[in-house]
Amino acid sequence: MSEHRLLRAIILLPLLAAPAAAQTDPFAPGREVVADINRIVTPNGVQETFEVTLGGARQVVNVRGVDRGNPILLFIHGGPGAVEMPIAWSFQRPWEDYFTVVQWDQRGAGRSYLLEDPAKLAPTLTFERYRDDAIELIEQLCKRYGKRKVVVLGHSWGSTVGLAVAAKRPELLHAYVGMGQAIDWRDNERAGMAWTIAQARQRGDVEAVKAIEALKPYPDGGSFTIDQADGWRKYAIRYGSLAAYRQNANFYLRAPRLSPEYTPADVKAWGDGSLFTIKTLWPRLADVSFKDVRRIDTPVIFLLGRHDQTTPSQLADAWLKRVSAPRKQVVWFEHSSHLPMVEEPGRTFAALLRHVLPLADERARK
Template identity: 45%
Template sequence: MKPLLSLLFLLASAVAPAMAAAPVAPASREASTAIIANLRKVVSDQGVERLEKVRIGGIDQWVSIRGNDRRNPVLLMLHGGPGWVAMPTSWYFQRGWEEYFTVVQWDQRGAGKTYAANDPAVVAPTMTRERMIADSEEMVAWLRGEFGKDRIFVLGHSWGSYLGLELAQRRPEWLHAYIGIGQISNAPESERRGWAWTLQQARADGNAEAVAELNALAPYAQGSTPVPLDALFKQRRWLNHYGGMVHNRRGGDAEAAAVKLSPEYTDQDVADVWKGNDFSMQHLLGEVLTLDMSAVRELKTPLFLFEGRHDHNVSSELAAQWFATVKAPSKQLVWFEQSAHEVMIEEPGKTLLTLVQQVRPIAERAGDAPR
């Protein structure tokens, strides 16, 4: 037996350096996404892993539903943008959530896979705030019925925080709690503060090009008139450059590139995702940035805010000021000190811990979670 063991050891020792010296790269995007899909495959006995179209608001809308135990509470994430879908980057930040929640990623009307599944010319007239709110209500109602739940959690990010806050006001009896990330409060004031902060960074950096371009936008976001999108994009270019969207990064290129590794997205979906993003922004963004949600003073569902300390894309400072004024059955503001606007990607570990330790117990106390 000993000679055989020695032979096996020698063979392993010989093979290991050879494998390390010549790694085999995936041959294609298909091969790369297959690796990710297999690695995060839900294999638990009570698990759920679904990618499908649901008829919402008269059109086909795509959802991904994933979780280790279908008895867990349902958590619906409302992505930002409008059009900045979270489904294709969820492979990075969401896997841990799925042990404690049944997580639903939904590509909203005009965005992502839903954009690709419908004729934009037909959908365009329906791209209104009220229709998007109605879609959100329909989606929550469908999930409650599909999983036999009286209540679910809703997490809204950025633009999705507007939809989530509307849901929390209109349908509190359907929610265990509302969680806002990059919460919209006073959008025009947020824009003004973002512009002023960016100009300050550019001056400190000696960036004459940025200073000139930002000064040319003044007066920026005055009154209730929508900011022209070309002006907004110029402001965002430099705000992102100085880390106002992702802390200590020059822009969101890493997050955008992660879309290409999404197992949920076909090659065509990847090609179309930015078309959907542009389509959604053209129809919704200007009006959204005129909203002052700080007038909301009371909610009848528990409230959580997850705020990046360095978020200047949607001012976390303003969100905290609003949070201090609102009444709710319970509320908690959690600061993410190493994040800007993309909290769940920038600090995924703290996001998971907060969801598990602070949010999920609400469902446990309601009997909507296995112990």
């Protein structure tokens, strides 16, 4: 949630600043190696990228798995605009032995950014439209691959979309999995800012305390913008709110350079789309909240980083304790913040096998 400035600094500027003599892509050989290692070669496997139209907007979908008979897991990325398709190669391959994994570049994001006129798309960037896009996509995936239901895994901003799908159309889901789960956007900002101020005071970082205090009354009144959110997050990231024990998430944001799914032009589109969607959508999210939701009619599993203060994990944990669901579970990642799938990839994979796969394996229940 709101990594777009860091993304542009780490990925886009080096690409744009490259001298004319160095226009050949230095990462192309690495991408070829990654593509070969990750190629799906099994007889009943699936590896395809295609366009779908959701809510009138063309969007890009990537599907990978070694057996079409496996349950579908739809990964709904964060941001808004922080696509996971170009990073998935770094953590997703083991998942594909047990799930057919779907990566989706949401409207205005990543490779989908290049498909529509941003000026025409901007009025459609609403929380409800993203939720309904996800529902349409699930219905298309079920038809295309002959499934009744899917697993939805929502990460960060995507956890807002995913939880909304679970609340509105639980019959489409085997289970809902939330990672970096957001419950209430104002509460999220309030808790994150308070934690960051406390950390800054503990470290004697007077500059940070002054800068964050100056943002008030945000998030409780006045404007609600990404610039204000970035105003405290740039300090929180230094303290490990995004990646535990690290001052940045460079290891994560550099991964697209080796993605077989993304060209350098696609990486640039990722940055442009992230800036476009987050600036447009963020003010419209101020009052998005699930605090009044008391029941979700599908199993709910939260994968929470113990150190996550980007979407403070204590808020998600407290909410799930109050909610009724057919089954609910919190899995804690003691050495993660906001990115457990890359901070603790083995434990994330183990959690999917232990807690999610038994709920989703239709063949095992026959």
